[in-house]
Amino acid sequence: MQQMWQRGGKSIVFLLLLFILWELLVYITATPMWLLPAPSDVIKEIYNGIWEFYGHLISTMKLTLLGLSIGCSVGLFIAIILYRLPKANQVLYPLLILSQNIPTIVLAPLLIIWFGFDLLPKLIVISLVCFFPIVVASMDGFRQTAPELKHYMEMVGASRNQIFWKLEMPHALPSIFSGLKIAATYSVMGAVISEWLGAKQGIGVYMTLAQSSFRIDRVFAAIFFIMLLSLLLFGVIRLVEKLMVKGRKEGV
Template identity: 80%
Template sequence: MRKMSMHGGRSLFFLLFLFILWELLIRLTETPKWLLPAPSDVLKEAAIGFGDFYGHLLSTISLSILGLVIGCSVGLLISIILHRLPKVNEVLYPLLILSQNIPTIVLAPLLIIWFGFGLLPKLIIISLVCFFPVVVASMDGFRQTAPELRHYMKMIGATNKQLFWKLELPHALPSIFSGLKIAATYSVMGAVISEWLGAKKGIGVYMTLAQSSFRIDRVFVAIGFIMLLSVGLFGVIRLAEKIMVKGRSEEKK
């Protein structure tokens, strides 16, 4: 924990150094605000315009969390099915890999044409972005179960169901949480992309309006909150990982 806090402190100091350097370069070169605003201008706009931005932020947060929950649940369910049914795995797993080669920005307009401008196409986009890391990480975790432990449980008469719930799933928890952390950061990106293509509220809508009016300071405000939201979701998943994985390790002791 002490090492992690030290690394986090160094990262913050380096980020602060970059912001100071950015501010100085903007002031020295007299770069116009509409082309590249200084960090102080971005912070000023964030403080002044937060009342207008607040509704967009809440919309993106709710959309990201809902899409993340659906995508991760579907991903975990698919990984369990593929792990428990090897023949199904042989057929579907290559198709899942191929599905990730379709750019989301290309698929999103088709989903809007098929399902309209409501909530459903947005949730599908976020779920498609989130489920694949969970599937891959979970299946790797299931496969990496110690063979000697699997052999021992079979020797004492454990069924395949007991083998999965008592051994393979607990053993795969660190890998599953790795996939969840990746999906958490992707969920915000998926939400913003879905909002670009059709929404009344959201950070993506706010960013589009700011770009069209050359309010680059507002664009950077949106980017900053996207980063904070991604880090926040990542932190929540990491906290849950510490509680669950640490709790299981203490039970084993």
């Protein structure tokens, strides 16, 4: 408990001080709520509108989890292929890097034109922002396997597949989970961006409606739930990591 406080308590205190300063500045400058709401206004809107927001939150959660699952599965599969086939790595890895230089906000409208307003373009957007951290982290983990352990397994007659699945894959688990945690935080924003461009329900739709009606307090409420959902996904993945990766020191 003491260790948890040392790691997160100071951040909570800093956030509270920041919110107090924010509240005071809005009060002193008499800033209108449509321009910048005070934290108390945002909290009031969250309390009063939680049931109206509930359906949007559930919709975004479902979309995020589905897109994150697809993106991470594809990313891990690509990482294994590129690591096991060096020639494919030389050809495809630069293309993967180039794919991350295409702005999502530019690509998303094209996906809607090509695939319509159904679920597919939204999943593609989320998968695109999720798979790359998995690819990079997984390949780094595979490469960091101790050479002496690989040499020992080769000496006892282990095949290439056995070396990979019994040594390199378990050794890469901490790196894979690091990529998963990064992808989890990206996935929520990817879901919101995809909802901006064509959806009937979701946090992105809620934010668009709030902005068009100058309800900035609702926009900040939506931002709060986006951060909350990201932290929740991060925490779940970290919990699974603790269960699967034995003997690892506490980290991020």
